Amino acid sequence: MAKQARIVVDRDFKIAEVDPRIYGSFVEQLGRAVYDGLYQPGNPLSDEEGFRKDVIEMVRELNVPVIRYPGGNFVSGYRWEDGIGPLADRPKRLDLAWKSIETNEVGIHEFASWTKKAGADLMMAVNLGTRGIEEACALLEYCNHPGGTALSDLRSRHGRKEPFDIKMWCLGNEMDGDWQIGHKTMEEYGRLAAETARAMKMIDPSIELVSCGSSYRGMPTFPEWDAVTLEHTYDHADYISLHQYYDNEADDPADYLAKADDMDEYIRTVVAVCDYVKAKKRGRKTINLSFDEWNVWFHSKEQDDKLNKERPWQQAPPLLEDIYTFEDAVLVGEMLITLLNHADRVKVACLAQLVNVIAPVMTEKNGGKAWKQTIFYPFFHASAYGRGTALRAEVCCEKHDTSEHEDVTDIVSAAVYKEESKELTLFVVNRNIEEDVELTADLRGMGNCRLLEHIVLECGDRKCTNGPGQERVRPCNVSRSSADQGILQSLLRRMSWNVIRLKLES
Ligand code: AHR
Numbered sequence: 001m002a003k004q005a006r007i008v009v010d011r012d013f014k015i016a017e018v019d020p021r022i023y024g025s026f027v028e029q030l031g032r033a034v035y036d037g038l039y040q041p042g043n044p045l046s047d048e049e050g051f052r053k054d055v056i057e058m059v060r061e062l063n064v065p066v067i068r069y070p071g072g073n074f075v076s077g078y079r080w081e082d083g084i085g086p087l088a089d090r091p092k093r094l095d096l097a098w099k100s101i102e103t104n105e106v107g108i109h110e111f112a113s114w115t116k117k118a119g120a121d122l123m124m125a126v127n128l129g130t131r132g133i134e135e136a137c138a139l140l141e142y143c144n145h146p147g148g149t150a151l152s153d154l155r156s157r158h159g160r161k162e163p164f165d166i167k168m169w170c171l172g173n174e175m176d177g178d179w180q181i182g183h184k185t186m187e188e189y190g191r192l193a194a195e196t197a198r199a200m201k202m203i204d205p206s207i208e209l210v211s212c213g214s215s216y217r218g219m220p221t222f223p224e225w226d227a228v229t230l231e232h233t234y235d236h237a238d239y240i241s242l243h244q245y246y247d248n249e250a251d252d253p254a255d256y257l258a259k260a261d262d263m264d265e266y267i268r269t270v271v272a273v274c275d276y277v278k279a280k281k282r283g284r285k286t287i288n289l290s291f292d293e294w295n296v297w298f299h300s301k302e303q304d305d306k307l308n309k310e311r312p313w314q315q316a317p318p319l320l321e322d323i324y325t326f327e328d329a330v331l332v333g334e335m336l337i338t339l340l341n342h343a344d345r346v347k348v349a350c351l352a353q354l355v356n357v358i359a360p361v362m363t364e365k366n367g368g369k370a371w372k373q374t375i376f377y378p379f380f381h382a383s384a385y386g387r388g389t390a391l392r393a394e395v396c397c398e399k400h401d402t403s404e405h406e407d408v409t410d411i412v413s414a415a416v417y418k419e420e421s422k423e424l425t426l427f428v429v430n431r432n433i434e435e436d437v438e439l440t441a442d443l444r445g446m447g448n449c450r451l452l453e454h455i456v457l458e459c460g461d462r463k464c465t466n467g468p469g470q471e472r473v474r475p476c477n478v479s480r481s482s483a484d485q486g487i488l489q490s491l492l493r494r495m496s497w498n499v500i501r502l503k504l505e506s
Contacts, residue, residue, distance in 0.1 A: 002491070003437045005397035007426070009415045011445035015390040016344035018416060023383040024123065025064045026293060026350040027111075028072035030098050030357050031319035034106050037355040037363055038114060045369065051114050054370040058361045059118040059354060062376070063383045066168065067115050068123040068292050068350045073097035075173050076129025076181040080139045083107020084158055096181055098319060099312040108143065112164050121167065123292075123350070126196070128172030128189070128212075129182030133196045137203055140169070144204045168208050168348070170292065171196055171233070174215040174243065176225045186225050190232030197236035210290045210348075211237035216244050217266040223273050230277045230287065239290035239348060242270055245358075246331060247298030250403070253327055253462055257431035257495070258405035260334035260412060267291070267342045274345075289345050293352035294335055296328045296375070300358075318365065320357040324373045324466075326459040326473045333378035333457070333497040334429050336386070340414035343390035351379055364468050374466055374473040377457050381475070381499045385425040388418035393426065400432065410437055411492065422504040424449065430492035433462075441488040447506035449488070454481040458496040475499075 027033050038059075041050030070078060074097045082091050082104040090104040106114075115122050124143070126136035138151055143164040145152040152163070171193040175184050184192065189212065197209050211233040214222035230240055244263055248256040267289065274287040299322040307317055324332075332351075339349050355361050360376035393413040400408050410432040417424045424446060430437050443449055457475045464472050481490040481500055492498055 003398055003410060003432065003435050005395065005411050005437045005439045007396075007413050007439065007441040008394040009391050009424070009426070009441060009443050009446070011391065011417065013392040015341065015392055018340065018343045018387055018390050019347040020065045020387055022339050022343070022346060022349040023062070023064060023379070024066035024068065024292070024348055024350040025062070025354040026068040026072070026352040027354050028357065029070045029074045029078070029095070029102060029106070030072060031100075031321065032316050032356040032363070032365070033353055033359070035103070035316035036365065039106050039110070040363070043367070049110070049113060051117060052363065052370065055355055055361055055363060056117050058370055058372065062360065062380055064118065064120050064354070066123045066348065066350070067118070067120045067354065068125065068170065069111055071097070071125060071173055073173065073180060075125045075127050078127050080108060080127075080135070084109065094313065099308050100317055100319075101313055101315045103315060108164070109158060109160060122164065123168040123170065123348075124166045125170035125173055128175060128192055128196065129180055132192060133199050136196045137199050140200050140203050140207070144207070167206065168210065169200065170210045170212070170241065171237065172212050175212045176219055176221055177215040186221070186228040190229040193229065194232040194236060197233055201236055208238040209236060210239040210241050210292065213240040213242050213270060217262065223269055226270060226273045227277060230273065231280065234277055234281050234283060234285075234287065237287065239288050240270060240274060242266060242289055242291045243293035245293070245295055245297035245352075247296065248327065249298055252403055253433050253495070254400070255402035255404050256327060257331055257334065257433065258402045258408040259331060260338050261405060261408065263294075263335055263338045264341070267338070267346060271345050288347045289342070291339060291346055291349040293350060295352050295358050296324065296331055297322060297358045299323055322358050324375045325462060326374055326457070326464045327462040327495070329374035329378055329457055329473060330429060330431065330495055330497055332375040333427065334412055334431065336378055336382040337412050337414040337427050337429065340382070340386055340390050340416065340427070341393070368468050371468050372466060372471065377473070377475050378497050381455065382427065385499060385501060386414070386416045386427065388416045391415040391417055397437065411439070423452070424502045424504060426488070426500040428492060428498040428500065430494060430496050430498070433495050436494050437492045439488070439490040439492055441490070443486045443488060443502070446486050446504055448485060449483045449502040449504055451481055451483040451488070452501040452503050453477050454479070454490060455499040455501075456493065456496050458493050462495065
């Protein structure tokens with residue numbers, strides 16, 4: 001007999017409205033993300049500005065509301081002024097973060113135009129590595145001030161009279177990491193970020209600011225860094241950042257799929273830190289979470305080390321070009337479920353990244369159309385059907401232990417209800433790598449529901465990948481669910497991503 005699992009979803013047990021910005025993404029001036037990725041002048045697939053139309057189409061499919069830019073590690077050595085003005089005058093620079101040459105052909109104007117075409121807003125990061133308050137303020141004035149000052153008038157002269165009106169700003173990137181150019185101690189960063197934030201809000205009080213949290217949960221200074229820096233930035237910042245990438249270097253699929261539990265624990269800890277600082281400050285404001293880098297990243301690391309060692313200082317080198325497997329897509333699905341289950345505090349999240357660099361969308365080096373990686377699909381489903389009210393999905397199922405994790409539930413799930421269309425979507429991953437699970441979902445207070453569809457991403461070969469013109473891993477609809485009188489019955493294949501969509505009839 002197959003394993004059994006039960007989920008209870010009650011219409012009145014709400015987590016929060018899902019902030020659509022949790023379906024954000026990230027583009028860094030790194031590798032072939034911008035050049036040879038979204039920007040390829042001269043390619044027949046590009047538009048008059050040099051932007052790949054097929055890439056824009058795929059990004060639009062993902063419906064990404066906000067895109068973080070221009071880094072990442074890159075931003076900590078970036079001079080934003082290099083990317084404005086006539087193309088012929090833009091300098092080529094060494095990018096120390098990625099040992100590459102940055103041509104600055106794409107800067108703030110071009111990227112803002114691309115994000116608009118992609119249907120997204122810009123989320124900008126300022127350089128707090130090699131630079132400070134003055135340059136951050138100058139960039140903000142250039143971007144958001146209406147006019148009548150040297151910098152805002154310079155923007156007009158460069159063809160953009162209306163302000164870019166960028167609402168979200170990151171106060172540096174991963175400033176705790178010793179790989180970061182100009183990395184800092186907690187006190188150094190806390191003071192600099194607080195004063196930068198204070199000045200930036202004087203220029204434009206409508207902006208929202210993200211204070212740098214730890215670079216990942218495994219940092220030796222986590223969570224002290226988060227607490228100490230937030231004590232400095234609390235009055236001026238609105239969010240704290242979290243970053244996390246997972247890998248399956250051990251090639252242990254059961255343990256790999258348990259890693260979403262670490263992400264859950266990470267979020268809980270950072271929420272506790274934010275609330276501790278709030279209490280300590282006797283504050284009224286709640287600091288929320290911007291999980292502005294998350295994904296799987298490991299496939300390309302060896303190749304990148306080799307490239308950096310043997311052929312540094314190239315323009316647009318093929319760095320961080322992870323080719324994702326089916327099992328990676330399942331973990332990405334679990335990470336999305338985790339974000340949804342913390343919709344009360346995670347208000348922004350960025351899948352890192354978007355094009356070519358650890359990305360759902362890839363372009364080929366020598367022509368050919370863009371193609372979709374395996375991880376494209378869970379993100380696409382969550383972004384399409386995961387908007388509305390996140391409801392608590394109470395899961396009761398068997399648990400298993402893995403090499404590094406205990407009490408791992410066989411299934412994980414999130415539920416989102418959309419009032420306008422009366423649609424309820426259950427996202428469910430069966431992370432048992434050997435056994436199918438029969439699911440019974442008690443949809444309390446939902447009345448009678450009609451099954452719209454049961455979409456799955458599944459594959460006999462967990463290492464299966466996609467490639468140019470080859471979509472081996474793609475979703476399909478299955479007849480493994482039925483709904484009657486508020487009870488849903490489904491069969492969840494071992495190691496699978498499931499999207500079960502229902503329509504409320506009453
Ligand atoms: O996304 C790739 C890199 O990962 C980013 O530049 C950095 O912020 C993180 O360490």
